[in-house]
Structure formats: C-alpha cells, structure tokens
Amino acid sequence: MTQNKSILAWLEEMKALMTPDEVVWIDGSQEQIDALRKQACESGELIKLNQDILPDCYLHRTAVNDVARVEARTFICAREKENAGPTNNWMDPKEAYEMLYGIAKGRYKGRTMYIIPYSMGPVGSPFSKAGIEITDSIYVVLNMEIMTRVGKDVLEALGDSNDWVRGLHAKCDIDDEKRYICHFPEDNTIISVNSGYGGNVLLGKKCFALRIASFQGKNEGWMAEHMLILGIENPQGEKKYIAAAFPSACGKTNLAMLIPPEYYRNKGYKVWTVGDDIAWIRIGEDGRLWAVNPENGFFGVAPGTNEKSNPNALATTKKGTIFTNVALNKDTNTVWWEGLDKNPPVNAVEWKGSDVNGVEYTAEGNKLAHPNSRFTAPAINCPCISDEFNSGKGVPLSAIVFGGRRAKTAPLVYQSRSWNHGVFVGSIMASETTAAATGAVGVVRRDPMAMLPFCGYHMGDYFAHWIEMGKKLGDKAPKIFNVNWFRTDDEGHFIWPGFGDNLRVLDWIIKRCEGKVDANETAIGYVPKVDDINLEGLDFSRDALAGILEVDNALWSAEVDGIEEFYGKFGDKLPAELSEQLATLKNNLK
Numbered sequence: 001m002t003q004n005k006s007i008l009a010w011l012e013e014m015k016a017l018m019t020p021d022e023v024v025w026i027d028g029s030q031e032q033i034d035a036l037r038k039q040a041c042e043s044g045e046l047i048k049l050n051q052d053i054l055p056d057c058y059l060h061r062t063a064v065n066d067v068a069r070v071e072a073r074t075f076i077c078a079r080e081k082e083n084a085g086p087t088n089n090w091m092d093p094k095e096a097y098e099m100l101y102g103i104a105k106g107r108y109k110g111r112t113m114y115i116i117p118y119s120m121g122p123v124g125s126p127f128s129k130a131g132i133e134i135t136d137s138i139y140v141v142l143n144m145e146i147m148t149r150v151g152k153d154v155l156e157a158l159g160d161s162n163d164w165v166r167g168l169h170a171k172c173d174i175d176d177e178k179r180y181i182c183h184f185p186e187d188n189t190i191i192s193v194n195s196g197y198g199g200n201v202l203l204g205k206k207c208f209a210l211r212i213a214s215f216q217g218k219n220e221g222w223m224a225e226h227m228l229i230l231g232i233e234n235p236q237g238e239k240k241y242i243a244a245a246f247p248s249a250c251g252k253t254n255l256a257m258l259i260p261p262e263y264y265r266n267k268g269y270k271v272w273t274v275g276d277d278i279a280w281i282r283i284g285e286d287g288r289l290w291a292v293n294p295e296n297g298f299f300g301v302a303p304g305t306n307e308k309s310n311p312n313a314l315a316t317t318k319k320g321t322i323f324t325n326v327a328l329n330k331d332t333n334t335v336w337w338e339g340l341d342k343n344p345p346v347n348a349v350e351w352k353g354s355d356v357n358g359v360e361y362t363a364e365g366n367k368l369a370h371p372n373s374r375f376t377a378p379a380i381n382c383p384c385i386s387d388e389f390n391s392g393k394g395v396p397l398s399a400i401v402f403g404g405r406r407a408k409t410a411p412l413v414y415q416s417r418s419w420n421h422g423v424f425v426g427s428i429m430a431s432e433t434t435a436a437a438t439g440a441v442g443v444v445r446r447d448p449m450a451m452l453p454f455c456g457y458h459m460g461d462y463f464a465h466w467i468e469m470g471k472k473l474g475d476k477a478p479k480i481f482n483v484n485w486f487r488t489d490d491e492g493h494f495i496w497p498g499f500g501d502n503l504r505v506l507d508w509i510i511k512r513c514e515g516k517v518d519a520n521e522t523a524i525g526y527v528p529k530v531d532d533i534n535l536e537g538l539d540f541s542r543d544a545l546a547g548i549l550e551v552d553n554a555l556w557s558a559e560v561d562g563i564e565e566f567y568g569k570f571g572d573k574l575p576a577e578l579s580e581q582l583a584t585l586k587n588n589l590k
C-alpha cells in the first residue's frame with residue numbers, strides 16, 4: 001500500500017519479530033470494516049446489537065483484569081531519566097526495548113497482524129500527524145477506525161516522509177503482571193503489550209496524541225493538551241471558542257456537548273462540539289491560539305450518560321458505535337448502564353458476561369456496567385458537531401478553562417489575573433481520582449492541567465513551555481479560568497446542578513473575556529459577583545450560589561502546603577514564574 005521506505009523497513013522488522021501467520025493492511029474501505037465486524041462477531045469478540053434500534057452497533061467485553069488505563073505500568077522511556085521527570089515512570093530505552101521485544105516476540109504466531117495507517121487530524125492538513133499501529137486485535141482495528149482517520153489516504157499524504165509514529169500492540173495473554181505501555185519520545189515509538197483496553201491500546205489517543213505529541217509540541221512550539229474544545233454561539237450568531245482541561249471522567253465530554261438550558265435556548269444560544277478529549281493547539285497567523293481536535297470519534301464514559309445529562313452524547317451512540325463493558329439487555333438486545341434510566345433490565349448480562357436478574361443484582365448494590373465502561377462513537381454522529389470539526393486550521397480560543405472534582409476548596413469558577421497566574425492555576429489543579437484509571441477512586445491528587453498521566457516529558461519543562469507560549473502570545477493570549485462543578489454539601493450531594501446549567505458559568509467566562517462584566521478580587525483570583533451568574537429559569541438560590549463562590553482562606557492556606565510539597569518535586573526545573581505566583585498566593589492569604 002506504500003513505497004515509504006521507513007514504513008516498509010519497520011514493518012519488515014516487526015514481522016520478523018512477531019511472526020504473524022497473516023498480514024492485513026487496513027485500507028479504510030467500508031467493505032473491509034464490514035468484513036472485520038462480521039469476523040469479530042463470529043469469534044465472539046463483538047456481539048451484534050439490535051440492528052433496528054442500534055444499527056451497526058456492537059458490544060465488547062474486555063478481560064476482567066483489563067478495564068482501565070494502568071498508570072503504574074505506563075512508562076516514558078526517554079534516554080535520560082531526567083527527561084521523563086518526577087511525575088512519570090521511567091525505563092532506560094535499551095532495557096525497555098529488550099524487555100518488551102522479549103515479551104512480544106513471536107506473539108502474532110497463529111494470528112493476523114493488522115497494519116493500521118492513521119492520521120491524527122484531518123488527512124493532509126499541515127497540522128495533522130500520521131501513525132502506523134500494528135495489532136493482533138480486531139477490536140483495536142475497529143475502534144481505531146472510529147477514533148482516527150484510517151487507510152490509504154493517510155499513506156498518500158505522508159509520501160516518503162519519516163515523520164510518523166510507530167505503534168506496536170500485542171494482546172499477548174492480557175497478563176497484568178506483564179502489561180506495559182511504553183513510550184519512546186525520541187524515537188516516535190509506542191509499545192503496548194498484554195492489554196486490550198482503550199487508552200492502553202488505541203495508540204493514536206493518549207499514547208500518541210498526548211504523550212508523544214506533548215513532547216513534539218515542546219520541541220516544535222505548540223501544545224498537545226487533555227482538553228475538550230467547544231464553541232458557544234450567541235443570539236447574534238457570533239461564535240466564541242473555549243478549551244477546557246479536566247482530568248479523566250471529570251466532565252469533558254459532557255461539557256463539550258452541552259445543551260443550553262431552556263432560557264438560553266429560547267434566546268438563541270447554541271453550543272457546538274469541536275472535541276471532547278484532546279486539543280492540539282498552535283499560534284495562528286493572527287497571533288492568537290488555535291485549537292484542533294486530532295481525533296475522529298468519542299471514547300466516552302457510558303455511566304451517567306442519559307437523556308437528561310447528555311442527550312447529544314446519547315444520540316451520538318445510536319449508530320456505528322462499539323460499547324465496551326456495558327450491560328446487555330437480553331430481551332431487546334440493547335445496552336444498559338448505571339444512570340441511563342432507572343430501569344435496569346431484568347434479563348441482563350452484566351459487564352463481565354454473567355446472566356443476572358438486573359433488578360435484583362443492582363438492588364444488591366452491584367453494578368451492571370463497569371464504572372469505566374465506554375462507547376466508541378463517530379464524531380459525525382454528534383447532533384451538535386461543529387462546522388469547524390474537519391477544518392485542519394482549528395478554532396481560535398477565547399478562554400482556557402481548568403477544572404477538577406473538589407468537594408470543597410475550589411469555587412464554582414474563578415479567573416486568573418494573568419497568563420502566568422493562569423499557568424499557576426493549571427499547575428496546582430487537584431482532583432479526586434476516578435475509575436478511568438486503575439487504583440483507588442475518590443482520592444484527591446495533584447493533576448496539573450489534567451496532564452499528570454499524559455505528559456510525555458519532564459513536567460517542570462512542560463510548565464516552562466506554557467510560560468514560554470504566553471510570552472509569544474502577549475496580549476493575544478486567551479484568558480485562563482478554573483471551574484469546579486463538584487462542590488458537595490454536608491450529605492455529599494453535588495450542590496451545583498451542572499451539565500447544561502454549566503453554560504451559565506461559561507456565559508460569565510465569555511463576558512469576562514469581552515470585558516463586559518466586573519468581578520470580585522480574592523486571594524486566588526477573580527470570582528463572579530453573585531448577581532452576575534445568570535440563574536434565570538433555574539431553581540437555585542442566590543445564597544447557595546454565594547456559598548459555592550466562596551473562597552475559604554483557611555482551606556486555601558492548607559492547600560498552599562500541598563502545593564509547596566508538590567512543587568518540591570520539580571527542583572530547579574520549576575519555573576521562577578510559578579514560585580513567584582505561589583509566593584503571591586501565600587501573601588494574599590495573610
């Protein structure tokens with residue numbers, strides 16, 4: 001399919017290593033995809049769902065020990081340990097190759113090696129980048145076909161260039177003791193063994209578009225971020241774009257697809273989705289920041305997605321979607337998950353594959369769907385997909401928003417005083433852990449810019465890169481904000497209604513960017529005046545709003561201790577600008 005010498009040479013090497021029985025190039029044709037779907041149904045890898053209700057939709061169950069990203073087994077194999085930094089696991093690249101090739105050697109024997117040429121970003125756009133993933137999993141092929149642009153065109157656009165990312169995936173035995181997700185930023189290479197779960201194996205996503213790309217971005221003067229991108233259209237038809245970084249399972253897909261509350265809808269507000277997880281961001285010819293979504297689909301969290309919380313996401317999953325680790329409704333041959341509705345199916349197959357009475361099973365406190373069960377759906381299915389989704393040029397950003405899950409401490413929204421202060425705000429983000437990665441859930445941890453698991457180099461250098469970008473942007477820099485939808489009351493209930501009503505906060509953010517509204521200055525930055533968040537048509541009191549806008553200096557003083565400890569990790573790689581910001585915060589809290 002290609003004459004590209006660097007690709008052919010690498011494939012020869014991989015064939016010799018992996019010894020597949022058969023080699024299949026993924027050409028991007030519908031016929032090939034249909035044939036692979038059929039084959040996956042025959043082997044049991046996919047279950048065909050009710051084609052009248054969910055056309056071209058399938059269910060897949062991963063191994064029980066393989067349901068989320070594994071951060072402890074994810075490595076940045078830079079030549080120098082220092083370049084992986086204190087927040088990444090590191091392995092010497094020589095040792096890593098040797099170990100991984102040892103694990104993978106011969107593991108395609110008796111199997112097919114699928115070669116997936118894919119593009120992150122629209123094919124041929126100067127800002128897009130190509131990759132080749134080889135895998136022995138049809139599930140990976142079919143997911144990559146949704147999540148990225150795959151096939152012949154990618155190779156044609158690449159020509160004889162060597163600027164592409166090598167990705168080797170092998171399922172091996174799904175042995176979690178030998179599971180490794182390794183990145184070689186200096187070699188544009190990713191190797192993933194012993195997993196079959198999304199973020200570990202769809203190598204275009206977190207591995208390439210964040211870990212490798214963040215390293216490329218630092219070297220080439222752009223940014224790869226764990227951010228959604230959305231457009232807000234006002235009643236005059238003007239569109240403003242926002243990018244927002246929240247940690248995994250903290251609301252990016254939901255915010256990206258939000259439906260304005262009725263009051264805003266009636267006035268003519270619309271929200272357009274450009275991306276829900278990853279943004280590649282560059283300085284445009286006009287000196288502003290422009291963001292592109294390099295993906296072609298959504299790998300979204302299923303639980304909690306329903307007709308009320310995210311009707312656009314639900315609509316997006318109605319055709320051409322692969323569901324992973326959700327429950328099967330045996331009567332209708334459709335899918336179910338916690339939070340879809342209040343009626344778990346009686347004749348159900350829970351996510352691990354056992355037949356259960358779903359009503360009794362859930363009444364006993366069991367989950368029918370895994371908390372990190374997901375849908376892989378084509379972006380073009382989304383009713384609110386932006387016209388700019390396929391434009392390689394991207395959209396200009398008015399604001400950058402950081403946020404996480406904080407039961408206390410962080411107010412509903414606040415604005416930074418400057419770009420550097422905004423970088424500080426991003427760098428001190430902390431959030432409760434979720435089921436998106438293995439390990440304890442609900443533990444607060446620092447997750448700078450929501451990139452802790454995804455930054456492919458030293459986090460101190462990453463902060464410096466942010467500061468550097470701000471210098472280049474000057475007064476054209478977008479304004480930087482922080483939000484928290486997750487403040488809880490004494491009983492642990494979320495106070496803010498969230499979801500569509502988050503537009504009320506975005507509305508304030510846009511007004512701040514346009515200089516149309518005043519704010520209160522606090523120790524941590526600018527907080528809205530209670531009357532400036534529009535509560536029209538919402539049953540939510542001004543007092544409750546005042547409560548979640550409050551900045552508690554005692555809590556923030558404790559926070560400062562945590563920040564100091566965290567910053568201590570970076571030693572002299574911590575930019576002076578950030579130490580200064582911390583000193584200012586301390587001073588403000590006195």
Ligand code: GTP
Pocket residue numbers: 246247248249250251252253254255276277299300301303304305309436485486494497498499502
């Ligand atoms: P990844 O795909 O892992 O990166 O996650 P994400 O950031 O896209 O998160 P997503 O939008 O899928 O939301 C994760 C969970 O948070 C879901 O269960 C949502 O229902 C819940 N959630 C999202 N937005 C809100 C909100 O505004 N308020 C509350 N209370 N929950 C929310």
Ligand code: SPV
Pocket residue numbers: 068069198199200205206247248249277299436437
């Ligand atoms: C995340 O965990 O942030 C995800 C899902 O978006 S995964 O692709 O598994 O990384």
Ligand code: MN
Pocket residue numbers: 226247248249277
């Ligand atoms: Mn994510």
